[in-house]
Amino acid sequence: MSNNFQSTQYLATNLLIETLMLNLDTYDPGPKAIDTFILAQLETLMDKIQQFLNDCTLVPEEDEQIRSKIMMYFYQQPNVVRCRICQKCLNEYGAVIDHIKMHERQNALNEKEPNPKFTSFIKKNCIPKSTDKMSKSMRKFLSKNPTTLVEGLIAECNYVQNDIDNERVLQNLEGCLKQHYPSVKCYPFGSRIVGTGSLTSDIDMFVDLQNGYSGRSDNTAPEELKETIEKIVTILRSTNDWSVNDIVLSARVPLLRVISSNHDNIHCDLTFSNGLAHRNSLLLQYMFRLQPTARQLVCYLKNWNRESCLNSYTLSLMVIFLYQCHKLLPSVAKLQEDASNDMIIDGWNAGFATPTLEELNLKLWQSSVPGLAYMFFEFYSFEGRYFSMETQVVCPFLGDLRVLKSSFDSPNYDKVPAQMERLKRYMVDHQADTDTKRPFVYNKPFVVQDPFEHSHNVAKAIPVEIATRIMRSFELSLQSIANQKESKNLEN
Numbered sequence: 001m002s003n004n005f006q007s008t009q010y011l012a013t014n015l016l017i018e019t020l021m022l023n024l025d026t027y028d029p030g031p032k033a034i035d036t037f038i039l040a041q042l043e044t045l046m047d048k049i050q051q052f053l054n055d056c057t058l059v060p061e062e063d064e065q066i067r068s069k070i071m072m073y074f075y076q077q078p079n080v081v082r083c084r085i086c087q088k089c090l091n092e093y094g095a096v097i098d099h100i101k102m103h104e105r106q107n108a109l110n111e112k113e114p115n116p117k118f119t120s121f122i123k124k125n126c127i128p129k130s131t132d133k134m135s136k137s138m139r140k141f142l143s144k145n146p147t148t149l150v151e152g153l154i155a156e157c158n159y160v161q162n163d164i165d166n167e168r169v170l171q172n173l174e175g176c177l178k179q180h181y182p183s184v185k186c187y188p189f190g191s192r193i194v195g196t197g198s199l200t201s202d203i204d205m206f207v208d209l210q211n212g213y214s215g216r217s218d219n220t221a222p223e224e225l226k227e228t229i230e231k232i233v234t235i236l237r238s239t240n241d242w243s244v245n246d247i248v249l250s251a252r253v254p255l256l257r258v259i260s261s262n263h264d265n266i267h268c269d270l271t272f273s274n275g276l277a278h279r280n281s282l283l284l285q286y287m288f289r290l291q292p293t294a295r296q297l298v299c300y301l302k303n304w305n306r307e308s309c310l311n312s313y314t315l316s317l318m319v320i321f322l323y324q325c326h327k328l329l330p331s332v333a334k335l336q337e338d339a340s341n342d343m344i345i346d347g348w349n350a351g352f353a354t355p356t357l358e359e360l361n362l363k364l365w366q367s368s369v370p371g372l373a374y375m376f377f378e379f380y381s382f383e384g385r386y387f388s389m390e391t392q393v394v395c396p397f398l399g400d401l402r403v404l405k406s407s408f409d410s411p412n413y414d415k416v417p418a419q420m421e422r423l424k425r426y427m428v429d430h431q432a433d434t435d436t437k438r439p440f441v442y443n444k445p446f447v448v449q450d451p452f453e454h455s456h457n458v459a460k461a462i463p464v465e466i467a468t469r470i471m472r473s474f475e476l477s478l479q480s481i482a483n484q485k486e487s488k489n490l491e492n
Contacts, residue, residue, distance in 0.1 A: 102465055126390050127445045127464065129382060130472040134480070138473065141304060142480045146369040153299040161195045165263045169203055172262060173270075176239050177232070181209040189281035190269075191312040195288060196298050202257075202267045206278050207232075215274035215346030228272055229256055252437045252456075253277075276453055279343065279350035280313070283451060286354050287320050287329055293365050294319050294329070297372040304373070304477065309462040310470065317396050317448050317458065322379050324399030325386060328365045330355075331399030332451040333419050348422060350452040370481055377478035382471055389471065394448040394459075403449075408442040423454035430455075446470075 034042075134142075170186045177184045190204030191197035206213075209228065226249055236242040236258060245267065246257035256270040271277065288295040301315045323329040335352035336342070343351035357364055367375070379387055393403040398419060407415035408427070416424045423440065430438050439455070441447075445467035446459035462470070 102469070127382075127467050127471055130468045132469065132472050134473075134476045135306070137306060138304075138476070139480075142477060142484075146300065146373065149303070150296050150300050150369045153303065154296060156198055157195050157295075157299055160192050160197045160199060160201060163192075165266060166192060166203060169260045169263050169266055169268065170205065172241055172260065173205070173207070173268070176236060176241060177207070177209070180231070180235055183211055184209050187213075187275060187278040189278045194281050194284045194312075194316070195295055196302065196312050196316065198302075202269050204269045204277065205271070206275055207270050207272050208275065209272065212272075213275035213278075214344065215276075225254055225272060229254060232256060232270070232272075274345050276345050276348065276350055279345065279452060280450070283332070283352060284316050284320070286352070287323075290357055290360075290362075291323055291328055291365055293367055293372055294323055296369060297376060300369055300373060301376065306473070309459070309466055314448050314458050317451070318380065318394055319376065321394045321396050321399070321448075322376055323365070324396065325379070326365075326375075327400070328362060329399070330360050330362070331401070332397045333399070345452075347426070348453045370485065374478065374481045374485075377474045377481070380471075381474045381478055383475075389446060389467075392447075393442070394446075396451040397449065397454060405442050405447055408440060420454055426455050 166188060170188060174184055174186050185208045187206045187208065188203060189206060190202070192201045192203055229247065229249065233244050233247065233256065237244060241260065241262050243259045243261060244256065245259050248255050248257065253271050253273055256272075258268050258270060260266045260268060288298075297319050298312070298316050301310075301319070302312055305315065320329060324331055332352060335354075336349055338353055341351040341353050342349050378384065380389055391405055393405060395401070395403045398417060401417065401419075403417060404415075407417070410416070413424045413427050416427070427440055433439055441457045441460040444457060444460050444462065445464055446462045447457050448459040450456040450458055
């Protein structure tokens with residue numbers, strides 16, 4: 001056996017052991033309930049470990065710095081498993097069983113039609129209709145009193161948003177980095193800051209180390225960013241205040257997941273690229289101040305949502321777009337009409353004015369929670385009369401102006417709306433890119449466009465089968481709310 005092969009084995013074993021320890025650490029202390037299968041597996045594992053140790057010969061430890069670097073670059077997630085067929089990440093038995101059934105149904109359909117025709121995502125029927133029945137968990141959720149539910153959710157969101165530890169964690173991080181980066185400044189963003197977060201939500205932070213809020217234009221930035229993250233890891237690991245949970249260098253926006261030891265082990269996701277995410281959160285805060293019911297609806301949908309791909313940010317943009325189409329919120333383009341508000345970050349305009357509803361000549365929208373949910377599900381359903389998720393773009397930048405997916409497939413992008421000149425230039429400049437993170441991914445079932453960085457489809461990761469389930473859930477939820485409303489009318 002070669003030394004290289006042995007090293008590969010040892011690396012896999014080291015990572016596997018670390019992952020197992022991290023997994024076991026996620027369990028609450030105290031007595032635990034396990035079934036006979038798990039007990040037998042653990043006993044078998046312990047026997048194998050003992051046999052392994054019996055066969056081992058102790059040798060000097062490898063270079064500690066090299067080992068630390070290897071463990072930093074390579075990891076296995078302790079609490080996530082992936083489907084072998086579609087690579088979707090899951091971690092609950094119920095969700096896994098539902099996922100298997102979905103693949104089995106898809107296989108049955110494929111057997112009936114052995115030569116399926118190619119389907120374009122920018123034409124009709126890119127999201128197949130489903131006849132699935134409502135899940136037990138969805139029925140249980142929809143049976144709850146929505147008003148009482150949202151009142152509790154808003155109370156929790158307000159507590160999390162105003163938690164004094166948010167600022168303390170930020171100041172502590174800045175203090176740890178100040179010696180190495182004197183001008184460091186941290187900008188919080190995400191659901192905790194916007195007012196749609198829960199007690200378990202991470203604190204997202206853009207860490208501006210050297211006045212990089214507006215981004216960087218040099219071509220070496222990605223490689224330098226990796227080196228920067230490595231340095232930050234070393235700095236934080238040298239303190240007692242922070243522990244490093246994960247390093248994600250392959251993501252569209254590389255990030256570092258850390259845990260604050262001094263503040264209830266709050267988890268934080270740190271990014272280092274630019275201030276776009278912070279500006280996005282400021283925009284959501286402004287929109288939710290104009291129409292507080294929009295925030296209520298997002299909080300309701302986050303708990304209604306059973307698909308992890310529809311994250312808080314995606315739902316927030318969908319709700320804002322819904323309000324824009326009902327003439328209840330302004331388009332981002334309108335808020336950017338005055339060039340004095342421009343703030344250019346990596347070539348995108350992330351500036352915006354903040355007029356009041358009165359100045360915008362818009363009305364405050366008051367509605368019950370069931371009414372808000374009905375409005376959302378009706379708008380985005382298959383039978384929606386005003387919008388088609390199949391063929392159109394959720395575009396908070398232009399709001400009420402219809403944008404077709406097919407317009408981005410036109411020769412020389414001639415059909416791209418004139419207001420999106422920045423995007424058109426971007427698509428021309430990057431049409432030959434081989435990096436899949438850069439082009440605008442518009443040929444997907446769901447296209448939810450970032451209001452500032454127009455080349456970013458925040459819903460591009462949603463595959464066809466999940467998009468189908470989401471659309472079916474819209475339809476079933478709409479029917480359920482309508483039936484409840486009809487029952488109450490009959491009772492009255």
